Amino acid sequence: MELNATDQLPEDDLPEEVLRTEIFTEARSPIDGKPMTAQEYAELLVEIDQANQVxxxxxxxxxxxxxxxxxxxxxxxxxxxxxxx
Incomplete structure (x- = not known):
């Protein structure tokens, strides 16, 4: 009996290649850990980057x-x- 690699994986276990292409719609603030949307997270990263440019x-x-x-x-x-x- 021959076993394939896909036969051994549980159905709810997604491959890493699929997880890397997943689009994140939620994030946590790097400052205080509060939940925020992806847009708020991107804006916060821009603000932090601008503040660090000295x-x-x-x-x-x-x-x-x-x-x-x-x-x-x-x-x-x-x-x-x-x-x-």
Whole structure:
């Protein structure tokens, strides 16, 4: 007697491929866990994304130091015999 993989699955068990294509109509808030619609969830994600967009403020001295460190690393890679500490 030959058994197929589909013979062993319960009928209420959906394959993962089907579950991945399922459209979600309900969601929970990532902030407080309250139920919300998919539209409210999408709007909340946009608001969170906009709130997290902050331009970094770096002083010119720090920027120059980082640039010099990058140059030093490059020189050590290209010219490893130079005594750069």
């Amino acid at each position: 331009d970094p403020q770096v002083s010119p001295k720090v920027r120059q130091t980082v640039s010099l460190l990058k140059l030093r690393k490059f020189l050590k890679t290209v010219l490893p015999i130079l005594p750069i500490k």
